[in-house]
Amino acid sequence: MxxxxxxxxIFxxxxxxxERHQSLKERLLHPGSGTSEKFRALENISFSxxxxxxxGILGHNGSGKSTLLKTICGVLAPTTGEIKLxxxxxxxxxxxxxxxxxxxxRENVYLYGAMLGLKRKEVAAIFDEIVDFSEIGKFIDTQVKFYSSGMYVRLAFAVAVNVDPDxxxxxxxxxxxxxxxxxxxMDRIIRFQREGRTILLVTHDADQVRRLCSRTIVLNRGELVFDGPTTEGLKVFREHLHASEDSTTNSANENIEITSVTTPSGTFDVRSGEGxxxxxxxxxAKAYAxxxxxxxxxxxxxxxxxxDAMxxxxxxKPGSNxxxxxxxxxxxxxxxxxxxVGIVDEIGQNVLAWSEKAATIEVAYDGREQGIIEIAPSITQL
Ligand SMILES: Nc1ncnc2c1ncn2[C@@H]1O[C@H](COP(=O)(O)OP(=O)(O)OP(=O)(O)O)[C@@H](O)[C@H]1O
Ligand SMILES: [Mg+2]
Structure with a gap:
């Protein structure tokens, strides 16, 4: 393929x-007095x-996701390494x-089209479609700096999906x-998938990745720590990274682990509607609420x-629970x-322990409803 x-x-x-001396005067009096350090945002990343x-690309804040995308798009040059598209x-x-x-x-749409190599005429041909999709309406002639973040994203998304990219x-x-x-x-992205285009999706949202991506790359502090099937990627993301990253900010997070999930009968087979x-x-390792x-x-x-975790x-308590x-x-x-299953902290923000696919539940159903859940409407003729 x-x-x-x-x-x-890629590095x-x-x-x-x-800057040690803050004011301009001080900086002029002490030229070169500030120190500088190098920070490595990406370390030896390779994949095709x-x-x-x-x-999907998963990783916590600051793990290098956006930096990686920017190097792929050519917005940022990598320090070393090579990218081929x-x-x-x-x-x-x-x-x-x-x-x-x-x-x-309007001007931004044309500019963006030009950046992607489209001629003015080609952008003009899809312009109405873009504005239509974005639902920006008459604000298309307003300077973008006055757009709300929602409007901004709507227009950007509309352009990106309408320029017919590979x-x-x-x-x-x-x-x-x-x-x-x-x-x-989301519908548009799914259509893109069906059309056989290539999609690279950066997100914190495990649900989005689970829905859209069969393969996941996990970054942690600039390093690629996993590249493979999404189920495993989510395991790595949630089980290992949460534990290691959060421990620096919250010492209570150390060493809570889900060791098993069991049922009295030993199986997870259940009949629909039963409990x-x-x-x-x-x-x-220690007492924790x-x-x-x-x-x-x-x-x-x-x-x-x-x-509802709340x-x-x-x-x-320390030991087994x-x-x-x-x-x-x-x-x-x-x-x-x-x-x-998982344990989260008291504000429901940080995952302290997580077991992805802890069990597989098999539901047997004798009725005739279709889909995922039984609604069992009662029908009355009035
Ligand atoms: N222009 C820059 N100058 C200096 N450091 C930068 C710059 N851009 C990013 N960084 C640093 O590189 C690291 C990776 O940042 P990046 O934005 O790629 O992370 P991210 O995974 O996209 O995070 P988030 O989930 O918050 O969007 C961070 O520590 C960030 O502070
Ligand atoms: Mg980012």
Whole structure:
């Protein structure tokens, strides 16, 4: 298969200047007095992506995701290493990267098209479509600096998907904008996938990656720590990185681990509508007041349910702990579902322990409803 993106041994260093003398006068009196240090944002990154693949890039804040995308798009030059692209590329980079604030939306669309190698006539031919998709309306002639972040993303997305690129690169931006527009973008990305285009998606959102990407690259502090199937990538991202990264900011995060998830009968087979019970064994190095959270996913990766962590406190004691989970009635239809369980901190922000695909639940259903959950409407003729 032909590779569309080849990244070979990329390093990216930023030079950070520390000024010791703040005022201009002092700086003139003490030239060169500031110190500078090099910061390595990317370390020896290599991978290749075949035509038609959708690859997710996961990593915590500051892990180098945006820097990597910018080097791939040519916005930033790598310090060393090489990037080869085959085909045209359209990018939706972080907010602020891409458009010229002083120019109007219209001028930016033409400028962006030109950057992608389109002739003015070619942009003109798709211009209405872009404005239509973006729902910017009459604001298309307003300077972009007056746009809200939602408007900005809408226009950027509309341009990126309408210029007919072979490769689409998206950095995070899908988190901006209202629910309806996000769904519209998501539909468009799925259409892109079906058309066999190559997509590179940067996000913190594990659910998005689970839905869209079969392959995932995980970055941690500038290094590529995983490249492979998404299920495993999510495991690496959540189980290992959370534990190691958070421990620097919150010492309570150390050494909480989910050791097993079991049921009294030993199986996770259940009849639709029946309840189930399972025990989650957790080992903890010290006493900790956390919250329990569970997720169910369909085999297609859709999130079916995530429990409310704020109403599920658990008091962990040092050593082994067992938390019993009761589900009164599982309204799922026939199928196989993945169970993830985790412990989060008191504000529900940091994952302290996580077990991705802790168990597979098989639901048997005798009825005739189709889909994922049983609604069982009662029909009355009035
Ligand atoms: N222009 C720059 N000058 C100096 N350091 C930079 C520059 N751009 C990025 N960095 C640093 O490089 C590291 C990686 O940043 P990057 O923006 O790529 O991370 P990220 O994974 O996209 O994070 P986030 O999830 O917050 O978007 C960070 O420590 C950041 O501070
Ligand atoms: Mg970023």
């Amino acid at each position: 032909v590779n569309t993106i080849e990244v070979q041994g 990216k260093e930023f030079v950070i200047h520390h 992506i075949a035509a038609g693949e959708t690859v 085959r085909g045209t590329l359209a990018a939706l980079l972080e907010l602020g990267a891409g458009f010229q604030p002083e120019l109007s939306g 490769i689409l690169v998206v950095d995070e931006v899908l988190a901006v904008g209202d629910e309806r527009f996000r769904a519209k973008c 189930m019970h399972f025990d989650v064994a957790i080992s903890s 956390g919250h329990f959270v569970m997720e169910l996913h369909s085999r297609r990766g859709e999130l079916i349910s995530r429990s 109403t599920s406190p658990v008091q962990l 067992v938390v019993g989970i009761d589900i009164a009635a599982l309204p799922l239809l026939d199928g196989v579902y993945d169970l993830n």
